[in-house]
Amino acid sequence: MTYLFAQPYDISANGFCFEDFESYQKQAAKAANSYGQPVEEFEIQFIDxxxxxxxxxxxxxxxxxxxxxxxxxxxxxxxxxxxxxxxxxxxxxxxxxxxxxDLDIYYVSSMRELAEQFVEEGLFGEIPERLQYYLYYDAIARDLSADYIETVITGETLIYRCA
Structure with a gap:
């Protein structure tokens, strides 16, 4: 699937990724600059x-x-x-x-979400559910960031580790 990016000529507006004309039309209709005015022109960029x-x-x-x-x-x-x-x-x-x-790829949006997934999968051993509420997931996420890297590919956040 080919992904495209609509980059507004208005520097106070954010662009968006799309993969077909319908999604472009929907997002372009909602696009506004930081002053709330509609964005009228986009440069279409090929991001594959x-x-x-x-x-x-x-x-x-x-x-x-x-x-x-x-x-x-x-x-x-x-x-x-x-x-x-x-x-x-x-x-x-x-x-x-x-x-x-030898590459580990996780389709999660943040290191914290990866930490939660690892705890849920039992990577840190058997932790009773009643104690999981007391875990400091942000600290676990910070530790994971020593080995794992967060990146964005075609608009999707991924976390990976080269082994």
Whole structure:
């Protein structure tokens, strides 16, 4: 799926991501600048370029890149972007063994949410539910940030760890 970004020409307004014309129309109709006035003009930006950047796109691998774009699922694209662009893996190795990449990706919106998920999954051992209300999740989240990194790819917040 291709994501696009509508960047307002009005510098006091925020842009938005969209993936089809209907979502563009809905969000554009609601877009307003910091003074409450409607935004009238947008520059449309192609932001699936994160994959192109990680791929190291050039004339020599252009055909291979477009094949990858067509064949990879959205989660696999995110794995390639993070493994190659952030963790230093070789693109050919990742594409040939995408399931074997040693990369942990969590689809959560914050480190605190990751901390809550880890406690819920029992990563810190068996904690009775009545005691979970007394845990300081912000401190756990701060500790997790030593090993995990928060990023945004195509408008979605992810937390990952290169192993």
């Amino acid at each position: 370029c994160e994959l192109a950047k990680a791929y190291g796109i050039n004339q020599a691998n252009l055909k291979s890149y477009f094949s990858a774009v067509d064949e990879l699922e959205e989660d696999e694209k995110k794995t390639v972007i993070l493994a190659v662009g952030e963790c230093g893996y070789d693109i050919e190795r990742v594409l040939s063994h995408i399931g074997a990449v």
